[in-house]
Amino acid sequence: MSNEEIKSAVIASTGTAGIVQQSPKISAKDFCAYFGKFKALNNINIDVPEKKVVAIIGPSGCGKSTFLRSINRMHEVVGGTITGSLTLDGEEIMKSDAVMIRRKIGMVFQKPNPFPTMSIFNNVIAGYKLNGHHNKKNLAEIVEKSLRQAALWDEVKDKLNKSGADISGGQQQRLCIARTIAINPEVILMDEPASALDPISTAKIEELIFELKKDYTIVIVTHNTQQAARVSDSTAFFYMGELIEYSGTKKMFTSPEKKQTEDYITGRFG
Amino acid sequence: MEIKSVLNNVEDAQSATAFKDSANEPEKKSFIKKIFGQSNLGDFIFEKLTLLFAVLVFLLVILMAYEMYTNSRLSIAKFGWGFLTSSTWDPVTEVYGALPVIYGTVVSSLLALLIAVPLGLGVAVFLSEIAPGWLEKPLSFLTELLAGIPSVVYGLWGIFVLVPWLRDSIEPFLQDHFGKLPFFQGAPYGFGMLAAALILSVMVLPIISSISRDILRSVPFTLREAAYGIGATKWEVTKLVLSNARSGLLGAIMLGLGRAIGETMAVTMVIGNRPIISASLFDPSYTMASVLANEFTEATSDLYMNALIELALVLFVITIIINMFAQLLVWSMNRKWKKG
Structure with missing residues (x-):
């Protein structure tokens, strides 16, 4: 994709030309990712604007999760490598400290993964404590605020001392979101956050994403195209490790430019 | 129709x-x-x-x-609880008290754990969390190989390598520098509690490390991912993994302790075989398993044989008590963590 196209995509996604002047929150240029010798992503160019929701769609194995996991350097935890440029606020992510990057860029995983040995309270505060904060009064405040933001407070406020594994799957996923919010990140990455959940919990997560984009930049990977259409401002379609199309969600789902995109969205493959 | x-x-x-x-x-x-x-x-x-x-x-x-x-009724009837509290073990006058050998067994095993647990856990953490693939496989193989060496070979190694080394270098060194402590007094013979504890720790190490490694590996990757995802350092992730695996790790340590308590041959060869209680690690000692192995063939009188079998019973009961204690520890830990 050319720069022009990206620009138009951003304009379409934001609806106003003014925001384009703002530099992108996350930007990938000629970005490639590898597992050993296998090239999982090839020459990805994409800009993620601040405080917007970008959805990444595509069939299984297209590299969408790999891209997401490269952004907060989780790709290297499983032994992957990358080339090209990937920046957060203009700074190279690979040159920054991985731990600091992960505190700025939170992540919600496909399967809810609360810490089973910790209470709900300690789950929320786990990441915050890692930063070396231990002020007791402060902690309770942050837990409440994070749980409220994750729309979970009313359901768990009476059982904060229960294990994080003792609540339902949908609640666990929102607990994981609260845990991510508690470290006060700038970006939240979501890797198919609702794929393991029932429809009601999914709807709650989607509503939550809508609320969260007021404060955070969100990149969400989903294999549910309807979900992408519902929650995102712009959508990127990945196929076989390539970025096929990136434009405003409305445009993408009404008049996609590429044949492949149309085929995927209408369910003809994938 | x-x-x-x-x-x-x-x-x-x-x-x-x-x-x-x-x-x-x-x-x-x-x-x-x-x-x-x-x-x-x-x-x-x-x-x-x-x-x-x-x-x-x-x-x-x-x-x-x-x-x-x-089969130990004779001795139980004659000595009662005194069997456990008396320090005299004298076949000539037919007086049997097991306290020194109980002491020798428990202390040598605990000392062995004191050395082997930190080492074994360190090896396990390195193998499962840190070592790259090409290093991990040969290292795992080597630690498992240690577990397969017959104990009499450890015993020979103890007599010909460990004991002379302790006698000539380590024990004089300890005496020169820490001689004021009660643990390092008396003549440095080489044979004694210290040699037994060291050789036991080498024997127990592969058990603790290979089982702990398997347990650490069985901790789901999603947990590590979750921790990395909120900005945990490698050390913090490892701490979390360890705390999640703690009941399994305790089990690994208990298996090691079981091996140490029951180990007979290697210990018999280096511990000195004298039923005395001494704070000094240089002094010889004796364990229940060693007594059984050494004196079984010499037990000519019925009372002697009964006393030996009672000793076996005590060893049996101590093993059961330790295992029960371990279960209790695991149980209380799990309860505590559920409470949060």
Whole structure:
């Protein structure tokens, strides 16, 4: 994709030309990712604007999760490598400290993964404590605020001392979101956050994403195209490790430019 | 017409018997169920067979305890609880007190754990969390190889390498620098508590490290991912993994302790075999297993034999108590963590 196209995509996604002047929150240029010798992503160019929701769609194995996991350097935890440029606020992510990057860029995983040995309270505060904060009064405040933001407070406020594994799957996923919010990140990455959940919990997560984009930049990977259409401002379609199309969600789902995109969205493959 | 009606009759009869069969079937099933509590014969046999095996293990333990008890009645009647509290073990005057050998067994095993647990856990953490693939495989193989060496070989190594080394270098060094402590007093012979503890720690190390490594590996990757995802450092992730695996790790340590307590050959070869209680690690000592191995053939009188069997019973009971204690520890830990 050319720069022009990206620009138009951003304009379409934001609806106003003014925001384009703002530099992108996350930007990938000629970005490639590898597992050993296998090239999982090839020459990805994409800009993620601040405080917007970008959805990444595509069939299984297209590299969408790999891209997401490269952004907060989780790709290297499983032994992957990358080339090209990937920046957060203009700074190279690979040159920054991985731990600091992960505190700025939170992540919600496909399967809810609360810490089973910790209470709900300690789950929320786990990441915050890692930063070396231990002020007791402060902690309770942050837990409440994070749980409220994750729309979970009313359901768990009476059982904060229960294990994080003792609540339902949908609640666990929102607990994981609260845990991510508690470290006060700038970006939240979501890797198919609702794929393991029932429809009601999914709807709650989607509503939550809508609320969260007021404060955070969100990149969400989903294999549910309807979900992408519902929650995102712009959508990127990945196929076989390539970025096929990136434009405003409305445009993408009404008049996609590429044949492949149309085929995927209408369910003809994938 | 006739033929048709006959055919009809046959059909009717068939459907009637079919109906009868299907009506009877549930009755039959419930009959089997009544007798065996199971509707499927294969499952029934499978269940009862495994139950039988489980009961056999239980019976074996009870039977062993019973046999040891009945065969040590002479000594139990003569010494009572004094058997556990008296320090005299003298076959000549037929006075048997087990305290020094109980002390030797417990102390040598605990000292071995003191050395082997940090080392073993360190090896396990390195193998499962840090080592790259090409280094991890040969290292794992080597640690497992250590576990397969026969204990008499460890004993020989102890006599010809460890003991002279302790006598000539380590013990004089400890005496020169820490000689004021009660642990490092007396003549440095080499043979003694320190040698036994060291050799036990080497023998226990591969058990603790290889089991701990497997346990750490079984901690789900999603947990590590979650921790990395909120900005944990490698050390913090490892701490979390360790705390999640703690009951399993405790089990690994207990298996190591079990091995140390029961180990006979290597310990007998280096511990010095004298039933005394001394704070000094340089002094010789004696363990229950060593006494049994050394004196079994010399037990000429009935009382002597009874005393030895009672010693075996004590060893048996101590092992059970330690295992129960470990279970209790795991249980209380789990409860505490559930409370949060």
